[in-house]
Amino acid sequence: MSLYELAILGAATPDDRATLTATIAEMVGEFGLALNDEVIVHDGTSIFGRDKHTAFAAVYFGGTEQTDLEAARELVLSSAPVIPSVGLNADFNSTIPDFLQPANGFVRGTGDPAMSELAAAMLECVGLLRQQRRVFVSYRRVESRAAAVQLHDLLTARGFDVFLDTHDIRPGDPFQDVLWHRLVDSDVMVMLDTPSYFDSRWTRQEIGRARAKEIQVLRVIWPEHKPNKLTDLAETIYLETEDLEGSDGPIRETMAETIVLRVERLRSLSIAARYMSITGKLRADVQKIGASVEAIGAHRAIAVRLLDDRRIWAYPIVGIPTAEVFNDVANKARRADQREIPVVVYDHLGIRDTWVAHLNWLDEHIRAVRAIKVSEAGWTLAAWEG
Template sequence: MPAYLYQIILMGGKDARLAALKTAVAARATDLGIDPRGIVYLDESAFADGYDRKKPAFGIYFGNQNRTVPEPLDRLEQDSIVIAPIVTAKTQVGVEIPDALQHINVVEVGMNGDNIPRLASLVFETFRLLRKDRGIFISYRRKGSQPLANRLYEELDKRGFDVFIDIRSVPPAVDFQAELWHRMSDVDTILLIDTPGFREGRWTKAELAQANLLGIQTLHLLWPGQVEDRNFAFSRYVKLLATDFSGPSPGRGATIKQAVVDSICDLAEELRAEAMALRHAHLVDNFCDAARDLAFEPTVQPERWISVLLQNGSSLAVVPAVGRPTSDRINTIFDAISEHKAADAPIWAIYDSRGLHENWVRHLRWLDGHLPIRTISVADVPDALRGLLT
């Protein structure tokens, strides 16, 4: 049997974009704590002998002028494998994609490699190593940076992010701070626009303290003239230059250039993996420490869930759930883990409850009584484990 864990099936006209994708996938795997050698690339000639239907797979068809129908297509469709058709531009679907794949939404990746980070994320989302929800929070000071915040909001929204930005995202008559913490608990990245006076703002210190508490990565845009601040522990800094804007001076009617916006959005996509890895590690470490304190022997499986042998000889399957558990995410966890665990193994989904509305936590407790999977706050893990000892 092959020694790899994940498969990327390559079809169509492979070109320079493939090398860029492999580089991005390797980097993203490293960020997630996954050995890149566990990901194999199978082209059409190696598919018949190398493909393993029991392992996660993702198909990529690189559009080309020949529009050749790939030989593995029938087998991949039979196995319900996700296939992403890649085009140089959405107007080229009829030119680059065969009729048999034109019913699938395409991913636009130019020959210069733009949007490669999004394609790499799609790979890991399909492998269930990155969640498909792509939350991002924009923190800014309205005076001076409102136009840039609006521009980034629109661009990120166009790229499929669920963007949280102050009054656009909070309904009227809602406790703003409670809603802010609740929404922040579910984002992967904070995009912080650091303009003069921003750090003295009413919400700034509270927002950044909460982000550091939750291990959320911050893409920290430094306005021209602003300097880095060591207090922002999880920040990746991007120094904006006056030349990144066109028109008058920044903050006085200047507009940021599209190439800079594209670069910021690509970085936000890349930071998702780092954020997921940190938050996943927090859940795993806390659970395993609590289990060992009670003489259990937790084992982290290659698919990144935790198995625990119980005293009665059965086993417990524990899945870290980064962000806010929802019924569809719980269902995804159940489907993903059912094929790996023992038939009689109970399933726990552990999550970080910090910042969540109490109403949401009560809803999760209600779901526990109706679903074949139990959600447990990582803070409550020790008590839940003690319950298995009685």
């Protein structure tokens, strides 16, 4: 039984379809999902047999000859998400059907031959990847400030919410509390590895805590710098002298684009790793108290059978839960006709105390969703009152 269904429609060539499908297969595989089993990719013919109760998203490739119009129109009428996509320099209005033009389009760039960005957008639509796109830039101001600011602006322009200490902490805020809060809510850390990076205890703590939270690290190594062995496991890009316009940056355009694209690909790997970690901790705690995990459902929900034989649905959340997340989980549980109140499961480590208090308040006053810390899952579920 499929948990997620996708569709590739329109003027996609056989090579386009094969490339995008292969990238989707790789990304969903990171969540332990298999193509043609838990995840199905439709074309313009099989789309009419899709399961309308399953999380779904489609991409429509624009072209001079518009095809799959009936299928695309049916999806729009049923309020299913369809991403209109065009190639670089293509005319959106003449290649995309008029009934799809109100949706924000996606431009496929030549710098992304694997279509990682488009695949990620589709997986965001079905809820496998969270829609928040967050990056943390770790650097030494004395050595790489210009490059850090450049990447902040470039990633922001590509739809990421980027944390840079000089830009994103308001005057009067507790600096380190805010910094750790933003770190644990990030999908990827971009580490600008310069000669004195590990001379600062703050940057040492940033890289250590990112790895402790299983956040993927993209290490960008400065020219002629021998990197510290502590970061051997990080994804790595080596800069040459000609890749920098000055000693602290900015980075030349072609290499900067390579960094941005690598961040996009690492993001899905990071979210998958953190989701699997929370799921594993939850499963272990459930088994400790004699309860059991029965199944994995749509939207990564986990069915847990308690000792009194009640079944609850737990939703592991990567990053920091918000009221918007609570609302999203409540809607997903209602659409899935789950009888018990859904339970948000999250890792509280690194979240500001004021935000944890806010989550406790939400848990007490919003009865459509409950929330528990994964480190306390067994303790809490052993005395679950629903």
